[in-house]
Amino acid sequence: MLELKEITKIIGDKIILRNFSLALAPGESVAVIGPNGAGKSTFFKLAAGLMQPTSGEILLNGEQIKKKTHLLKKRIGYLGHESFLYSALTPLENLRFYGKLYKVKNIEEKGMELLKAVGLHYFKDIPIRSFSRGMIQRLAIARVLLTEPDFLLLDEPHTGLDQEAVSLLNLLIKERQEKGIAILLISHDFEQVIQVCERVLILNKGRVVEDKSIDHQRGLMPFKNWYEAAVSGK
Amino acid sequence: MKIILADALTIAAKDLRNELKSKQTSGMMIIFSSLVILIFSFAFDPTNNTVKAIIPGLIWVITIFSGLLGLNRSFISEQENDSLTGLKVAPIDPSSIFLGKVVANLVLVTIVQMLSIPILFLLFDYKFHGDLIWFLLIVLTATIGFIVIGTFLAALAANAKNSEMLLPVLLLPLLSPLMIGAVQATKIVLEQEGITDAISWLQLMAAYDLLFFAACFFLFEYLMEGS
Numbered sequence: 243m244l245e246l247k248e249i250t251k252i253i254g255d256k257i258i259l260r261n262f263s264l265a266l267a268p269g270e271s272v273a274v275i276g277p278n279g280a281g282k283s284t285f286f287k288l289a290a291g292l293m294q295p296t297s298g299e300i301l302l303n304g305e306q307i308k309k310k311t312h313l314l315k316k317r318i319g320y321l322g323h324e325s326f327l328y329s330a331l332t333p334l335e336n337l338r339f340y341g342k343l344y345k346v347k348n349i350e351e352k353g354m355e356l357l358k359a360v361g362l363h364y365f366k367d368i369p370i371r372s373f374s375r376g377m378i379q380r381l382a383i384a385r386v387l388l389t390e391p392d393f394l395l396l397d398e399p400h401t402g403l404d405q406e407a408v409s410l411l412n413l414l415i416k417e418r419q420e421k422g423i424a425i426l427l428i429s430h431d432f433e434q435v436i437q438v439c440e441r442v443l444i445l446n447k448g449r450v451v452e453d454k455s456i457d458h459q460r461g462l463m464p465f466k467n468w469y470e471a472a473v474s475g476k
Numbered sequence: 477m478k479i480i481l482a483d484a485l486t487i488a489a490k491d492l493r494n495e496l497k498s499k500q501t502s503g504m505m506i507i508f509s510s511l512v513i514l515i516f517s518f519a520f521d522p523t524n525n526t527v528k529a530i531i532p533g534l535i536w537v538i539t540i541f542s543g544l545l546g547l548n549r550s551f552i553s554e555q556e557n558d559s560l561t562g563l564k565v566a567p568i569d570p571s572s573i574f575l576g577k578v579v580a581n582l583v584l585v586t587i588v589q590m591l592s593i594p595i596l597f598l599l600f601d602y603k604f605h606g607d608l609i610w611f612l613l614i615v616l617t618a619t620i621g622f623i624v625i626g627t628f629l630a631a632l633a634a635n636a637k638n639s640e641m642l643l644p645v646l647l648l649p650l651l652s653p654l655m656i657g658a659v660q661a662t663k664i665v666l667e668q669e670g671i672t673d674a675i676s677w678l679q680l681m682a683a684y685d686l687l688f689f690a691a692c693f694f695l696f697e698y699l700m701e702g703s
Contacts, residue, residue, distance in 0.1 A: 290565050294701075312567035326562025328490065330497045342486045343566040369497065378557075385562075 249298035271425035276445035319391030325382035329371035375402035487576025532662035551634035618658035628692035
Protein backbone atom coordinates (compact mmCIF):
# COMPACT_ATOMS: atom_id res chain seq x y z
CA MET A 243 0.00 0.00 0.00
CA LEU A 244 1.34 3.42 -1.04
CA GLU A 245 -0.06 6.21 1.11
CA LEU A 246 0.41 9.94 0.83
CA LYS A 247 -0.91 11.70 3.91
CA GLU A 248 -1.69 15.42 4.01
CA ILE A 249 1.16 16.27 1.63
CA THR A 250 1.99 19.92 1.12
CA LYS A 251 4.84 21.00 -1.13
CA ILE A 252 6.02 24.58 -1.29
CA ILE A 253 8.73 25.60 -3.79
CA GLY A 254 9.99 29.15 -3.29
CA ASP A 255 6.87 31.09 -2.36
CA LYS A 256 4.54 28.94 -4.47
CA ILE A 257 2.33 26.22 -3.02
CA ILE A 258 2.49 23.34 -5.51
CA LEU A 259 0.46 20.77 -3.53
CA ARG A 260 -1.99 21.48 -0.68
CA ASN A 261 -2.97 18.74 1.80
CA PHE A 262 -2.84 16.04 -0.86
CA SER A 263 -3.84 12.57 0.34
CA LEU A 264 -4.01 9.33 -1.60
CA ALA A 265 -3.93 5.62 -0.79
CA LEU A 266 -3.02 3.16 -3.53
CA ALA A 267 -3.78 -0.50 -2.84
CA PRO A 268 -2.07 -3.44 -4.63
CA GLY A 269 -3.65 -4.12 -8.02
CA GLU A 270 -5.43 -0.77 -8.08
CA SER A 271 -5.05 1.58 -11.05
CA VAL A 272 -5.54 5.28 -10.46
CA ALA A 273 -5.26 8.11 -12.97
CA VAL A 274 -4.27 11.62 -11.93
CA ILE A 275 -5.48 14.19 -14.43
CA GLY A 276 -5.60 17.95 -14.42
CA PRO A 277 -4.54 21.06 -16.31
CA ASN A 278 -0.88 21.99 -16.86
CA GLY A 279 0.80 23.26 -13.69
CA ALA A 280 -1.74 21.54 -11.43
CA GLY A 281 1.06 19.74 -9.50
CA LYS A 282 0.76 16.27 -11.07
CA SER A 283 4.46 15.79 -11.87
CA THR A 284 5.50 17.21 -8.48
CA PHE A 285 3.20 14.66 -6.83
CA PHE A 286 4.93 11.89 -8.83
CA LYS A 287 8.38 13.15 -7.88
CA LEU A 288 7.36 13.10 -4.22
CA ALA A 289 5.99 9.56 -4.53
CA ALA A 290 9.19 8.40 -6.30
CA GLY A 291 11.36 9.86 -3.51
CA LEU A 292 12.92 12.51 -5.80
CA MET A 293 11.61 15.32 -3.59
CA GLN A 294 10.76 15.58 0.08
CA PRO A 295 7.37 17.07 1.05
CA THR A 296 7.29 20.36 2.97
CA SER A 297 4.79 18.71 5.33
CA GLY A 298 2.97 15.40 5.49
CA GLU A 299 4.31 11.90 5.02
CA ILE A 300 4.63 9.25 2.31
CA LEU A 301 4.35 5.65 3.44
CA LEU A 302 5.12 2.54 1.44
CA ASN A 303 3.75 -0.58 3.14
CA GLY A 304 3.71 1.39 6.39
CA GLU A 305 7.34 2.56 6.09
CA GLN A 306 8.15 6.21 5.48
CA ILE A 307 9.94 6.96 2.17
CA LYS A 308 13.10 8.88 3.00
CA LYS A 309 16.32 9.52 1.15
CA LYS A 310 18.01 6.34 2.43
CA THR A 311 15.19 3.89 1.83
CA HIS A 312 16.83 2.09 -1.10
CA LEU A 313 14.85 -1.09 -0.60
CA LEU A 314 11.60 0.84 -0.81
CA LYS A 315 12.77 2.69 -3.93
CA LYS A 316 13.35 -0.70 -5.55
CA ARG A 317 9.62 -1.39 -5.29
CA ILE A 318 8.68 1.74 -7.23
CA GLY A 319 8.98 1.92 -11.02
CA TYR A 320 9.05 5.52 -12.21
CA LEU A 321 8.52 6.48 -15.85
CA GLY A 322 9.06 10.21 -16.13
CA HIS A 323 8.76 12.77 -18.93
CA GLU A 324 12.24 11.79 -20.13
CA SER A 325 13.43 8.26 -20.87
CA PHE A 326 16.49 8.26 -18.48
CA LEU A 327 18.30 6.22 -21.17
CA TYR A 328 21.81 6.61 -22.62
CA SER A 329 21.92 7.44 -26.33
CA ALA A 330 25.30 5.84 -27.09
CA LEU A 331 24.26 2.50 -25.60
CA THR A 332 22.12 -0.20 -27.20
CA PRO A 333 18.69 -1.16 -25.76
CA LEU A 334 20.19 -4.27 -24.15
CA GLU A 335 23.11 -2.32 -22.65
CA ASN A 336 20.69 0.24 -21.19
CA LEU A 337 18.55 -2.50 -19.64
CA ARG A 338 21.66 -4.32 -18.36
CA PHE A 339 22.87 -1.12 -16.68
CA TYR A 340 19.57 -0.39 -14.90
CA GLY A 341 19.14 -4.09 -14.11
CA LYS A 342 22.48 -4.09 -12.28
CA LEU A 343 21.57 -0.97 -10.28
CA TYR A 344 18.23 -2.55 -9.29
CA LYS A 345 19.96 -5.91 -8.55
CA VAL A 346 17.72 -7.76 -11.02
CA LYS A 347 18.46 -11.46 -11.39
CA ASN A 348 18.75 -13.03 -14.89
CA ILE A 349 19.12 -9.58 -16.48
CA GLU A 350 19.95 -10.93 -19.95
CA GLU A 351 16.96 -13.25 -20.07
CA LYS A 352 14.51 -10.69 -18.67
CA GLY A 353 15.97 -7.94 -20.85
CA MET A 354 15.45 -10.01 -24.00
CA GLU A 355 11.92 -10.97 -22.93
CA LEU A 356 10.99 -7.34 -22.40
CA LEU A 357 12.58 -6.21 -25.66
CA LYS A 358 10.43 -8.80 -27.41
CA ALA A 359 7.36 -7.63 -25.47
CA VAL A 360 7.86 -4.00 -26.54
CA GLY A 361 8.85 -4.98 -30.09
CA LEU A 362 12.48 -3.85 -30.01
CA HIS A 363 14.33 -7.20 -30.08
CA TYR A 364 15.44 -6.67 -33.72
CA PHE A 365 17.11 -3.43 -32.64
CA LYS A 366 18.80 -4.79 -29.52
CA ASP A 367 22.34 -4.10 -30.78
CA ILE A 368 21.77 -0.64 -32.26
CA PRO A 369 22.66 2.49 -30.21
CA ILE A 370 19.40 4.20 -29.32
CA ARG A 371 20.50 7.61 -30.62
CA SER A 372 19.03 6.60 -34.00
CA PHE A 373 15.68 5.58 -32.45
CA SER A 374 12.42 7.48 -32.98
CA ARG A 375 10.56 9.07 -30.04
CA GLY A 376 8.14 6.14 -29.96
CA MET A 377 10.91 3.52 -29.91
CA ILE A 378 12.65 5.31 -27.05
CA GLN A 379 9.35 5.42 -25.14
CA ARG A 380 8.93 1.66 -25.70
CA LEU A 381 12.42 1.08 -24.30
CA ALA A 382 11.73 3.40 -21.34
CA ILE A 383 8.66 1.25 -20.57
CA ALA A 384 10.83 -1.90 -20.75
CA ARG A 385 13.30 -0.24 -18.35
CA VAL A 386 10.56 0.38 -15.79
CA LEU A 387 9.11 -3.13 -16.10
CA LEU A 388 12.55 -4.82 -15.87
CA THR A 389 12.82 -4.08 -12.15
CA GLU A 390 9.45 -5.79 -11.42
CA PRO A 391 8.17 -3.03 -9.14
CA ASP A 392 5.12 -3.29 -6.87
CA PHE A 393 4.05 0.25 -7.81
CA LEU A 394 4.21 1.70 -11.31
CA LEU A 395 4.26 5.49 -11.58
CA LEU A 396 3.66 6.35 -15.24
CA ASP A 397 3.91 10.00 -16.21
CA GLU A 398 2.26 10.39 -19.65
CA PRO A 399 3.45 6.97 -20.88
CA HIS A 400 1.43 7.10 -24.13
CA THR A 401 3.32 10.15 -25.44
CA GLY A 402 4.87 9.54 -28.85
CA LEU A 403 3.53 6.00 -29.20
CA ASP A 404 1.77 4.80 -32.35
CA GLN A 405 -1.63 3.05 -32.09
CA GLU A 406 -0.06 -0.41 -32.04
CA ALA A 407 2.33 0.59 -29.25
CA VAL A 408 -0.50 2.23 -27.26
CA SER A 409 -2.48 -1.05 -27.35
CA LEU A 410 0.68 -2.95 -26.41
CA LEU A 411 1.38 -0.63 -23.46
CA ASN A 412 -2.22 -0.90 -22.23
CA LEU A 413 -1.96 -4.68 -22.45
CA LEU A 414 1.32 -4.67 -20.48
CA ILE A 415 -0.23 -2.40 -17.82
CA LYS A 416 -3.31 -4.64 -17.53
CA GLU A 417 -1.11 -7.76 -17.21
CA ARG A 418 0.89 -6.13 -14.40
CA GLN A 419 -2.29 -5.00 -12.68
CA GLU A 420 -3.65 -8.56 -12.74
CA LYS A 421 -0.44 -9.66 -11.01
CA GLY A 422 -1.25 -7.24 -8.15
CA ILE A 423 0.94 -4.33 -9.23
CA ALA A 424 -0.58 -0.94 -8.42
CA ILE A 425 -0.64 1.60 -11.25
CA LEU A 426 -0.58 5.37 -10.92
CA LEU A 427 -0.98 7.16 -14.23
CA ILE A 428 -0.69 10.79 -15.23
CA SER A 429 -2.19 11.46 -18.64
CA HIS A 430 -3.92 14.06 -20.77
CA ASP A 431 -5.21 11.27 -23.01
CA PHE A 432 -8.66 10.57 -21.52
CA GLU A 433 -9.31 7.65 -23.86
CA GLN A 434 -6.34 5.78 -22.38
CA VAL A 435 -7.29 6.82 -18.85
CA ILE A 436 -10.73 5.22 -19.31
CA GLN A 437 -9.20 2.08 -20.83
CA VAL A 438 -6.47 1.54 -18.23
CA CYS A 439 -7.72 2.92 -14.90
CA GLU A 440 -10.48 2.16 -12.44
CA ARG A 441 -10.32 5.37 -10.45
CA VAL A 442 -9.52 8.96 -11.33
CA LEU A 443 -8.42 12.02 -9.38
CA ILE A 444 -8.60 15.54 -10.75
CA LEU A 445 -5.86 17.77 -9.48
CA ASN A 446 -6.28 21.51 -9.91
CA LYS A 447 -4.08 24.26 -8.43
CA GLY A 448 -2.43 21.73 -6.10
CA ARG A 449 -5.73 20.40 -4.71
CA VAL A 450 -7.74 17.24 -5.37
CA VAL A 451 -11.05 18.59 -6.69
CA GLU A 452 -12.61 15.25 -7.69
CA ASP A 453 -11.98 11.60 -6.84
CA LYS A 454 -14.27 8.94 -8.31
CA SER A 455 -14.45 5.49 -9.89
CA ILE A 456 -14.48 5.36 -13.68
CA ASP A 457 -17.65 4.12 -15.30
CA HIS A 458 -16.27 2.34 -18.38
CA GLN A 459 -19.78 2.05 -19.92
CA ARG A 460 -20.37 5.81 -20.15
CA GLY A 461 -17.68 6.53 -22.73
CA LEU A 462 -15.41 9.46 -23.50
CA MET A 463 -17.76 12.45 -23.94
CA PRO A 464 -19.46 12.34 -20.51
CA PHE A 465 -15.98 11.89 -18.99
CA LYS A 466 -14.68 15.01 -20.80
CA ASN A 467 -17.73 17.02 -19.74
CA TRP A 468 -17.32 15.92 -16.15
CA TYR A 469 -13.62 16.88 -16.24
CA GLU A 470 -14.28 20.34 -17.72
CA ALA A 471 -16.97 21.04 -15.14
CA ALA A 472 -14.67 19.95 -12.29
CA VAL A 473 -11.73 22.05 -13.51
CA SER A 474 -13.81 25.16 -14.20
CA GLY A 475 -15.50 24.78 -10.80
CA LYS A 476 -19.05 24.84 -12.21
CA MET B 477 30.11 -0.20 1.58
CA LYS B 478 30.48 -3.26 -0.67
CA ILE B 479 27.18 -2.39 -2.38
CA ILE B 480 28.23 1.25 -2.82
CA LEU B 481 31.46 0.10 -4.47
CA ALA B 482 29.64 -2.39 -6.73
CA ASP B 483 27.15 0.30 -7.83
CA ALA B 484 30.02 2.76 -8.37
CA LEU B 485 31.79 0.27 -10.62
CA THR B 486 28.57 -0.31 -12.59
CA ILE B 487 28.24 3.45 -13.15
CA ALA B 488 31.93 3.82 -14.04
CA ALA B 489 31.72 0.89 -16.49
CA LYS B 490 28.66 2.48 -18.11
CA ASP B 491 30.46 5.84 -18.46
CA LEU B 492 33.55 4.21 -19.95
CA ARG B 493 31.49 2.09 -22.37
CA ASN B 494 29.62 5.24 -23.37
CA GLU B 495 32.94 7.00 -23.94
CA LEU B 496 34.45 4.05 -25.80
CA LYS B 497 31.57 4.21 -28.27
CA SER B 498 31.32 7.97 -28.72
CA LYS B 499 35.03 8.88 -28.15
CA GLN B 500 33.73 12.43 -27.74
CA THR B 501 35.54 13.44 -24.56
CA SER B 502 38.71 11.33 -24.78
CA GLY B 503 39.29 12.44 -28.39
CA MET B 504 39.04 16.10 -27.38
CA MET B 505 41.29 15.59 -24.36
CA ILE B 506 44.02 13.86 -26.40
CA ILE B 507 43.88 16.44 -29.21
CA PHE B 508 43.99 19.30 -26.69
CA SER B 509 46.97 17.91 -24.74
CA SER B 510 48.87 17.17 -27.98
CA LEU B 511 48.29 20.73 -29.20
CA VAL B 512 49.48 22.23 -25.90
CA ILE B 513 52.69 20.16 -26.08
CA LEU B 514 53.23 21.11 -29.72
CA ILE B 515 52.70 24.83 -29.08
CA PHE B 516 55.04 24.79 -26.06
CA SER B 517 57.68 22.88 -28.05
CA PHE B 518 57.60 25.70 -30.65
CA ALA B 519 57.46 28.47 -28.03
CA PHE B 520 60.52 27.22 -26.13
CA ASP B 521 63.75 25.91 -27.59
CA PRO B 522 63.91 22.25 -26.49
CA THR B 523 67.71 22.17 -26.94
CA ASN B 524 68.13 24.82 -24.25
CA ASN B 525 68.79 23.04 -20.91
CA THR B 526 66.92 25.65 -18.85
CA VAL B 527 63.74 24.74 -20.73
CA LYS B 528 63.84 21.34 -18.98
CA ALA B 529 62.89 23.21 -15.80
CA ILE B 530 59.38 23.88 -17.14
CA ILE B 531 58.63 20.18 -17.78
CA PRO B 532 57.16 19.48 -14.27
CA GLY B 533 54.85 22.48 -14.66
CA LEU B 534 53.89 21.45 -18.19
CA ILE B 535 52.88 17.95 -17.04
CA TRP B 536 50.33 19.52 -14.70
CA VAL B 537 49.16 22.20 -17.16
CA ILE B 538 48.32 19.42 -19.63
CA THR B 539 46.66 17.28 -16.96
CA ILE B 540 44.52 20.06 -15.48
CA PHE B 541 43.33 21.69 -18.70
CA SER B 542 42.66 18.50 -20.64
CA GLY B 543 41.09 17.01 -17.50
CA LEU B 544 38.74 20.00 -17.26
CA LEU B 545 37.29 19.06 -20.66
CA GLY B 546 36.44 15.58 -19.37
CA LEU B 547 35.12 16.79 -16.01
CA ASN B 548 32.81 19.26 -17.70
CA ARG B 549 31.24 16.45 -19.72
CA SER B 550 30.88 13.92 -16.90
CA PHE B 551 27.64 15.39 -15.47
CA ILE B 552 26.43 17.34 -18.50
CA SER B 553 26.22 14.01 -20.36
CA GLU B 554 23.77 12.82 -17.67
CA GLN B 555 21.41 15.67 -18.55
CA GLU B 556 20.64 14.14 -21.93
CA ASN B 557 17.32 12.26 -21.47
CA ASP B 558 17.52 13.31 -17.80
CA SER B 559 19.52 10.16 -16.99
CA LEU B 560 20.68 11.67 -13.69
CA THR B 561 17.07 11.43 -12.45
CA GLY B 562 17.14 7.77 -13.49
CA LEU B 563 20.14 7.33 -11.18
CA LYS B 564 18.48 9.32 -8.39
CA VAL B 565 15.34 7.16 -8.35
CA ALA B 566 17.40 3.94 -8.48
CA PRO B 567 17.88 2.11 -5.17
CA ILE B 568 21.50 3.20 -4.82
CA ASP B 569 23.39 5.45 -2.42
CA PRO B 570 24.08 8.88 -4.01
CA SER B 571 27.75 8.55 -3.02
CA SER B 572 28.04 5.60 -5.43
CA ILE B 573 27.23 8.03 -8.28
CA PHE B 574 30.10 10.22 -7.06
CA LEU B 575 32.50 7.28 -6.71
CA GLY B 576 31.54 5.93 -10.14
CA LYS B 577 32.15 9.29 -11.79
CA VAL B 578 35.51 9.65 -9.97
CA VAL B 579 36.65 6.22 -11.23
CA ALA B 580 35.55 6.93 -14.83
CA ASN B 581 37.20 10.39 -14.85
CA LEU B 582 40.37 9.00 -13.28
CA VAL B 583 40.65 6.32 -15.98
CA LEU B 584 40.17 8.90 -18.75
CA VAL B 585 42.73 11.37 -17.35
CA THR B 586 45.22 8.56 -16.69
CA ILE B 587 44.94 7.42 -20.32
CA VAL B 588 45.57 11.00 -21.50
CA GLN B 589 48.59 11.24 -19.16
CA MET B 590 49.97 7.90 -20.39
CA LEU B 591 49.90 9.26 -23.94
CA SER B 592 50.84 12.89 -23.39
CA ILE B 593 53.71 12.62 -20.87
CA PRO B 594 55.91 10.40 -23.13
CA ILE B 595 55.14 12.75 -26.08
CA LEU B 596 56.15 15.73 -23.90
CA PHE B 597 59.46 14.07 -22.97
CA LEU B 598 60.04 13.17 -26.62
CA LEU B 599 59.39 16.64 -28.07
CA PHE B 600 61.45 18.33 -25.35
CA ASP B 601 64.25 15.80 -25.88
CA TYR B 602 64.10 14.89 -22.19
CA LYS B 603 65.68 11.65 -21.04
CA PHE B 604 64.00 10.31 -17.92
CA HIS B 605 66.60 9.36 -15.27
CA GLY B 606 64.49 9.82 -12.14
CA ASP B 607 62.90 7.18 -9.96
CA LEU B 608 59.94 5.89 -12.01
CA ILE B 609 58.03 4.45 -9.02
CA TRP B 610 58.16 7.76 -7.09
CA PHE B 611 57.28 9.69 -10.24
CA LEU B 612 54.21 7.48 -10.88
CA LEU B 613 53.17 7.71 -7.21
CA ILE B 614 53.34 11.53 -7.29
CA VAL B 615 51.42 11.74 -10.56
CA LEU B 616 48.75 9.34 -9.29
CA THR B 617 48.32 11.07 -5.89
CA ALA B 618 47.96 14.53 -7.42
CA THR B 619 45.65 13.24 -10.19
CA ILE B 620 43.35 11.56 -7.63
CA GLY B 621 43.06 14.83 -5.68
CA PHE B 622 42.34 16.77 -8.87
CA ILE B 623 39.67 14.29 -10.02
CA VAL B 624 37.96 14.04 -6.61
CA ILE B 625 37.46 17.78 -6.19
CA GLY B 626 36.90 18.26 -9.94
CA THR B 627 34.12 15.64 -10.09
CA PHE B 628 32.35 17.17 -7.09
CA LEU B 629 32.52 20.69 -8.55
CA ALA B 630 31.48 19.42 -12.00
CA ALA B 631 28.28 18.06 -10.37
CA LEU B 632 27.79 21.42 -8.65
CA ALA B 633 28.37 23.40 -11.84
CA ALA B 634 26.31 21.12 -14.11
CA ASN B 635 23.04 22.86 -13.19
CA ALA B 636 24.42 26.34 -13.86
CA LYS B 637 23.80 28.06 -17.19
CA ASN B 638 27.51 28.49 -18.01
CA SER B 639 28.85 25.34 -16.41
CA GLU B 640 31.86 25.16 -18.79
CA MET B 641 33.02 28.55 -17.53
CA LEU B 642 31.99 28.04 -13.91
CA LEU B 643 33.94 24.82 -13.33
CA PRO B 644 37.47 26.27 -13.90
CA VAL B 645 36.59 29.36 -11.84
CA LEU B 646 35.57 27.18 -8.89
CA LEU B 647 38.18 24.48 -9.32
CA LEU B 648 41.49 26.25 -10.04
CA PRO B 649 41.72 28.23 -6.75
CA LEU B 650 40.92 25.09 -4.75
CA LEU B 651 43.58 23.14 -6.63
CA SER B 652 46.39 25.61 -5.84
CA PRO B 653 47.85 23.80 -2.79
CA LEU B 654 47.68 20.45 -4.56
CA MET B 655 49.32 21.79 -7.72
CA ILE B 656 52.12 23.53 -5.78
CA GLY B 657 52.87 20.18 -4.13
CA ALA B 658 52.55 18.26 -7.39
CA VAL B 659 54.89 20.55 -9.37
CA GLN B 660 57.47 20.68 -6.58
CA ALA B 661 57.45 16.91 -6.00
CA THR B 662 57.60 16.17 -9.76
CA LYS B 663 60.54 18.60 -10.11
CA ILE B 664 62.43 16.91 -7.26
CA VAL B 665 61.96 13.45 -8.76
CA LEU B 666 62.79 14.52 -12.34
CA GLU B 667 65.90 16.43 -11.23
CA GLN B 668 66.95 13.53 -8.95
CA GLU B 669 67.18 15.70 -5.85
CA GLY B 670 66.72 14.29 -2.31
CA ILE B 671 63.63 12.08 -2.21
CA THR B 672 62.84 13.09 1.41
CA ASP B 673 61.71 16.52 0.21
CA ALA B 674 59.45 14.85 -2.34
CA ILE B 675 57.98 12.66 0.42
CA SER B 676 56.97 15.79 2.37
CA TRP B 677 55.13 17.12 -0.66
CA LEU B 678 53.60 13.69 -1.23
CA GLN B 679 52.32 13.64 2.37
CA LEU B 680 50.76 17.06 1.84
CA MET B 681 49.03 15.84 -1.32
CA ALA B 682 47.83 12.63 0.38
CA ALA B 683 46.36 14.70 3.24
CA TYR B 684 44.64 16.99 0.68
CA ASP B 685 43.24 13.94 -1.15
CA LEU B 686 41.87 12.38 2.04
CA LEU B 687 40.35 15.60 3.33
CA PHE B 688 38.60 16.49 0.08
CA PHE B 689 37.57 12.90 -0.61
CA ALA B 690 35.82 12.66 2.77
CA ALA B 691 34.16 16.07 2.37
CA CYS B 692 32.99 15.44 -1.22
CA PHE B 693 31.84 11.88 -0.47
CA PHE B 694 29.55 13.00 2.36
CA LEU B 695 28.39 16.26 0.77
CA PHE B 696 27.52 14.72 -2.60
CA GLU B 697 24.18 13.44 -1.30
CA TYR B 698 23.09 17.02 -0.46
CA LEU B 699 24.31 18.19 -3.84
CA MET B 700 22.14 15.59 -5.61
CA GLU B 701 19.14 16.48 -3.48
CA GLY B 702 19.39 20.11 -4.47
CA SER B 703 19.89 19.51 -8.18
